[in-house]
Amino acid sequence: MTTEAERGWLTPMRARSAEERHRVSTPLELFFDLCFVAAVAQMVAPLHHDISEGHGRHGVSSFLLVFFAIWWAWMNFSWFASAYDTDDDVYRITAFVQIAGALVLAAGVKPAFDGGDFVVITIGYVIMRLAMVVQWTRAARSDAPRRATALRYAAGITGVQIGWLVRLALPEDWLVPAFLLLVAAELLVPVIAERAPGGPTTWHPHHIAERYGLFTIIMLGEAVSAATIAIRTGLDLGEHVPALVSLAVAGLVIVFALWWLYFDRSAGGLLTSLRVAMLWGYGHYFILASAAAVGAGLSVAVDHYSHPAHVTAVVAGYAVAVPVALYLFFVWLLHIRPHRRRPLVVAYLVGAALTLLAPLGPAPVHVVAGLLTVLVAITATLGRRRTPAP
Structure with missing residues (x-):
């Protein structure tokens, strides 16, 4: 764990102990959660209106698609932070970039619900996920025993983000199958990465x-x-x-x-x-x-x-x-x-x-x-x- 005296601009991203005593959420994690509320609030309102107007199927499907982006970005940050929270300046700034991506995503909720336009949401999501690539690359440099694990995460996330951007250019009939395929790919990245030769991350x-x-x-x-x-x-x-x-x-x-x-x-x-x-x-x-x-x-x-x-x-x-x-x-x-x-x-x-x-x-x-x-x-x-x- 990096102490306040040790924290600086860029410190080695060492793995934290999975048995660390009194491990609690940090102020940055709490702030991270709070900022995600804006995106969730933007999803709940149109879901309510779609159901009230008799368009429940459209509202529920749009809600589940958008909520996946918020949940998955939040989940990945939380698990990474459990193992590698250095709380140095670069770590904080990278987390802020992820928060900014969440706010971009929130701005795209209305177009997604109203007309199925997922361009802004995709951009916001990719911003959040590429910020995680920076975090995993840092972990690969500092945590030699788990370098293979971190690199698998970085490569897997990058590859899937390319897929999300390509999806924007696909014909409408392909959008839902492509979404399901990319969701499956996102879910598989941790499964594959955590089984690297170096062993799993030290989540608490x-x-x-x-x-x-x-x-x-x-x-x-x-x-x-x-x-x-x-x-x-x-x-x-x-x-x-x-x-x-x-x-x-x-x-x-x-x-x-x-x-x-x-x-x-x-x-x-x-x-x-x-x-x-x-x-x-x-x-x-x-x-x-x-x-x-x-x-x-x-x-x-x-x-x-x-x-x-x-x-x-x-x-x-x-x-x-x-x-x-x-x-x-x-x-x-x-x-x-x-x-x-x-x-x-x-x-x-x-x-x-x-x-x-x-x-x-x-x-x-x-x-x-x-x-x-x-x-x-x-x-x-x-x-x-x-x-x-x-």
Whole structure:
């Protein structure tokens, strides 16, 4: 670890210990997360409007495509920083370049949603990823034992970015297949690089768990923000005030419960191997995207109450229920199932299934809030019972 006295313009990028004590997120990492909020906020608003206007398929597909770019750039920086955070001046400036790329990406969200124009988003994404090439090149120069690993990362990222730029020139019919192919290539880069002869990078399990937890909080915070703006707009109309207040309370209960269920226990102890950690990290795409999409869903529910929307009550209910159910399923898969506590394993799956049925009845948002409250109660009781000693 580079101390404050040792930090300078350019210091050797030595690998940090995976067993370092008291490893926590740095101010730069927290600032990095905060700046990514702008891009996420730009995605949630058009998702909400597309669903409310009856264009749910377009909105969801655009949201998932754009969210991948944000999530993958954030994820790669976080794992790199866990192993090689020198906090020198060049490291900080390179991180700022990545933040700038995220803001460029945010500026391209509207054209992407409105007309399928991904030029600005691609440019912003490539800026973020090429900044990571600089970081990996530095690591290759300083960390001799893992030089092959770092060089594989640098070469793989560079090659895929060329692919993203080439995609801009492809015919429209090829865009989706090319996107899927490039996503697969992005996901394979760490899998191939971490298996280089020099061995994997020295990521810190508890630091990684904390980083993902902080980003999950940001996504849930975005859900609160989006729902608050929608409810305030509805209240300004002066109609349906009791229903909107009730909906606001139910929405808050949903977000509070989602936070509780994710953070009921630390995930650091689950990351026991590279394979497990990669699956855990990749699976968080669905947790993070679902958490952000809950805000859009609550906004759609507000639209349905406050003024005529182009969707039925069932569709408005599913705008909340689907992301909540996905969130529950992947929290179960990544956090609950590994502990093998049968009552909780069953409770989460039942909760997700009942959540998907809620929109078929009255007051679906309130029903979902009630189901999550019950699940929190089960988690707070059964989940904390100690296994009796043999």
